[in-house]
Amino acid sequence: MNRLAKLFTVSALAMAALTSQAQSAAQPVPKGVAALGASYIAARDGTPLYYKDWGPKEGPVVIFSHGWPLNSDSWESQMMFLADHGFRVVAHDRRGHGRSGQPWNDHHMNQYADDLAAVIEALNLKDATLVGFSTGGGEVARYIGRHGTRRVAKVVFVSAVTPIMVKTPTNPEGVSMDVFDGLRKGSLENRAQLYKDLASGPFFGFNRPGAKPSEGLIDSFWRQGMVAGHKPTFDSIKAFSETNFVEDLKKIDKPTLVVHGDDDQIVPIATTGRATARLVRNARLVEYAGAPHGITDTHKDRLNQDLLEFIKR
Template sequence: MNADTRLYTDRTASTVTTRDGVQLYYKDWGPKDGPVVTFSHGWPLNSDSWEAQMLFLAGQGFRVVAHDRRGHGRSSQPWDGNDMDHYADDLAAVIEALDLRDATLVGFSTGGGEVARYIGRHGTARVKKAVLVSAVPPLMLRTDDNPGGLPLEVFDGLRKGSIDNRSQLYLDIASGPFFGYNRPGATANAGLIQSFWVQGIQGGHKNTFDSIAAFSATDFREDLAKFDVPTLVVHGDDDQIVPIDLAGKASAALVSGAELIVYAGGPHGITDTHKDRLNQDLLAFLRK
């Protein structure tokens, strides 16, 4: 079998190489015989953004796996393939290379789109449950058949910010709407702001730029219709990045039998601001 058509994993370096030659860095924590939970991160972050949930669940006996999306973190920075189909196929590459089965797929923000597209493209043969946290599905962009979406100008603004000074863009997002630090009375946490900035700036410029279209303009409605496993949707009702009515509530309505948990006052970055509650909600869902 030719090297460009096979999937393989280098456990010494904790990488999986995809069929198109992209190296994906991954973490594999907890007991190897524990129930499997995978984590797909948001834009422009990497798998470090899941550390609170991974450390907690690994301590509860779960095998937790998370990779850095192509072009992000410690993974390769390919010029092409920075789109949701490739993201989903990369998740499949990790799952297949590690031979993960009966996995619960957890996706945050853009990672929620990755999970949805994975199920849409690869089915649920290896999937036991799914969790969407502050996730972008069904469709963020305003279109003729999605009139409640956000206008194109919002995402063009992100693209302009990326070109003008993406370092400042990431700092502004983290210092303001991502964690809700722009709300009256909010106390900003410098550590979380710096962590967001560091993760973002580690990503490739072209990759994170292209990803804006991937998370904003990809239509996941057909993918959500293919969900046939228990699904949990968690969303803050003060999410200024991915509004709950456009995303969390709409996804829960499209997935048959989905459970929706709303965090009152929760911002977009609830994996950090509400990590203790989220950890407990994930544990309860996993144990059902």
């Protein structure tokens, strides 16, 4: 077989494999297959949602929702830690992000919440602790607002965008719309550079005096952002900044922990973490002094312990 023929054969086999994978991912995952650790669940509109399901399957369930423009990889430190302590930990890549499908439309909080519900229902998860970071905090709040707490035992908001980020007449201390317009502008002009600038600057607090930037964390953030779709991440800026979660938070009737850094330059604590704790009945607020937005990495040891103690309580 000559070289050209070999290349053609290899390409054909690769294409067949990819086609088969895409077709199987777009179909609803039978419960039996999901129990064996299949990597995809179909959303109600057929969008394939990638997920991780680690730890003992009989363990107490903890479900993680990630931030923008990241994916479930951003939760690996917490998932490894809790799985090692006997918990079943589940996290999915939000539609348009990571390894999930990238449909053109429907990148808004209602759809995010319904996709989370699809994962929970397909895996038949019950008595779960929901943990949402940043945009994922909004996803968790809207899930409860739309689907209730029948399958929920506890709730954790980490650096969450709730109750609303953008400055409005009823939220005068919020973040100016100019900031989010700047994110949209940067995304259209050079989103690769935007993600690099966020990661090397305010996200992890590496722009603060005396900070020691981690090239590994910067590269990981950039990699996760670039795997996500351009249109989905662009649309998600509106979703995480302008969605009002006040009524969703009022519906939470489970024990709730709110964790936020008081030097969060991305999601300022005054109008998010502290406001969330005031709106959720009997919520407990834990502030990390001097901590940035990305505390799942910069303060992972403390966060892991706080999560463990809260969930086991």
